[in-house]
Amino acid sequence: MEIVNAMLGRFVHVGSLTIVDAAGRSHVLKGDTPGPEVTLKLHDKKLHHQLFLNPELKTGEAYMDGTLTIEQGTIRDLLTLYALNRKNLRAQPIQKTMRAWVKRMRGFLPKNDAARSKKNVETHYDLSNEMYRLFLDDGLNYSCGYFRTPDDTLEEAQVNKLRHIAAKLDLKPGQRVLDIGSGWGSMAIYLAEACDVEVLGVTLSTEQHALATERAAARGLSDRVKFELRDYRDVEGSFDRIVSVGMFEHVGLRNIPEFFMKIRSLLTEDGVALLHSIGRKGGPGSTGAWVKKYIFPGGYAPALSETMPAIEASKLWVTDVEIWRLHYAQTCLAWGGRFAANRDKAAALLGERFCRMWEFYLLISEFSFRYGKHMVFQIQLTRNVDALPLARDYMGETERRLEERERAARPAPAQTQVQAAG
The missing domain is CATH 3.40.50.150 (Vaccinia Virus protein VP39)
Known part of the structure; x- marks a missing residue:
């Protein structure tokens, strides 16, 4: 979680995001510009890495399944925070690599017959x-x-x-x-x-x-x-x-x-x-x-x-x-x-x-x-x-x-x- 925390720290420039991990430890990611203030509680330790590696899929799945709950703020606040900081997250090398791979796979998608x-x-x-x-x-x-x-x-x-x-x-x-x-x-x-x-x-x-x-x-x-x-x-x-x-x-x-x-x-x-x-x-x-x-x-x-x-x-x-x-x-x-x-x-x-x-x-x-x-x-x-x-x-x-x-x-x-x- 510490490695992920360090990488996510470069993600939040606007607002603040507090993540309470599955072990109960709090990780505060605070930007230098005012914005939404959100606290998340993770109920599954697998999310520690999944949320960084594939945030757009895993955040939605975890919210649906209840393994991610919002302790402060609302789901709208969380997604607003993400929208305002999205470019920073996508600038991370691993995110660039994953998006490039997805684009290369476009031609192999099944045809909608x-x-x-x-x-x-x-x-x-x-x-x-x-x-x-x-x-x-x-x-x-x-x-x-x-x-x-x-x-x-x-x-x-x-x-x-x-x-x-x-x-x-x-x-x-x-x-x-x-x-x-x-x-x-x-x-x-x-x-x-x-x-x-x-x-x-x-x-x-x-x-x-x-x-x-x-x-x-x-x-x-x-x-x-x-x-x-x-x-x-x-x-x-x-x-x-x-x-x-x-x-x-x-x-x-x-x-x-x-x-x-x-x-x-x-x-x-x-x-x-x-x-x-x-x-x-x-x-x-x-x-x-x-x-x-x-x-x-x-x-x-x-x-x-x-x-x-x-x-x-x-x-x-x-x-x-x-x-x-x-x-x-x-x-x-x-x-x-x-x-x-x-x-x-x-x-x-x-x-x-x-x-x-x-x-x-x-x-x-x-x-x-x-x-x-x-x-x-x-x-x-x-x-x-x-x-x-x-x-x-x-x-x-x-x-x-x-x-x-x-x-x-x-x-x-x-x-x-x-x-x-x-």
């Missing part, structure tokens, strides 16, 4: 619809919201996102739309209601498929919105528009070229596609070991430098690119607050260990956008150069028109209704 993709989706998305209701917005949007103002609620931010994407698709009534990774159906339902189009949503999640189908039926949209349990690679036909929100991260690095070739093959000659995905600012990387093991097996958020060459090879036009920076941090913060408020219900559904895992997941996700290199990109694609208006003005005009339509469709306040009746 249809069977593996379905298994990966089931691991995360088929946990429990009731659990997801505990922290998502009313529309069950499990992707980044679009906060036009800091005061937007989670519900407002998610509708903002749907409206923003609809505007970029430049939809015309009666068009046929494919939603790849349709989740619980909010994108498909919004497009059908707001833009008068037909939508086919495909997903590999049994739970999502069932609930999305139920939601569409409840809104009287079964004739125009359909959901299928199908891998996107098995979709056939042609579509005027294709949208994919929060699914590209599950394609897998080795499948990126195939994904865009499939998009091209499904688009009509004058078709438009809109891809919404988590990406990374700092070039090619790797999925964190803890996230890959417990949250998103097979998942990878690609850099633009890994995405654009595949688009070029597919001969699609990139007609618009937009980068969202802190929107997902704000989204995860809202999710975390709602999950905390419903933690007892989550524990009753899936247990205490799951709750600790989910807390850790939502926090590191927030911090990857707030302090790290993650962002969200939206890429608009076409087959033909003249498939869209020359100026981007149509996007803003369409958003305003859709917002006015939403406002007009809202029920009038009770007082106004009484006055109108009188």
Whole structure:
């Protein structure tokens, strides 16, 4: 522990970290800049070395299992401390060596074929619809919201996102739309209601498929919105528009070229596609070991430098690119607050260990956008150069028109209704 303590001493420059080891001895690591003050208690002596050799995996595992407890501060304080000092830890020679090895192994990762993709989706998305209701917005949007103002609620931010994407698709009534990774159906339902189009949503999640189908039926949209349990690679036909929100991260690095070739093959000659995905600012990387093991097996958020060459090879036009920076941090913060408020219900559904895992997941996700290199990109694609208006003005005009339509469709306040009746 003394060797590890000496090395970790160079890690903490901001705040302070006190580690009480399995033998009850305290090791104080204090930075020269004020910051979070955290005390950890280690209940397993194996953690003395594991936490230094593989902190991103072992900290999460130990917190989940209860072999690491926080005696002073909170899990948020601990992860804030790590985020503020992360560069110092990663500068250590052994950390550099381990990251270099992980990057070299990227090309040997198993390919996400249809069977593996379905298994990966089931691991995360088929946990429990009731659990997801505990922290998502009313529309069950499990992707980044679009906060036009800091005061937007989670519900407002998610509708903002749907409206923003609809505007970029430049939809015309009666068009046929494919939603790849349709989740619980909010994108498909919004497009059908707001833009008068037909939508086919495909997903590999049994739970999502069932609930999305139920939601569409409840809104009287079964004739125009359909959901299928199908891998996107098995979709056939042609579509005027294709949208994919929060699914590209599950394609897998080795499948990126195939994904865009499939998009091209499904688009009509004058078709438009809109891809919404988590990406990374700092070039090619790797999925964190803890996230890959417990949250998103097979998942990878690609850099633009890994995405654009595949688009070029597919001969699609990139007609618009937009980068969202802190929107997902704000989204995860809202999710975390709602999950905390419903933690007892989550524990009753899936247990205490799951709750600790989910807390850790939502926090590191927030911090990857707030302090790290993650962002969200939206890429608009076409087959033909003249498939869209020359100026981007149509996007803003369409958003305003859709917002006015939403406002007009809202029920009038009770007082106004009484006055109108009188």
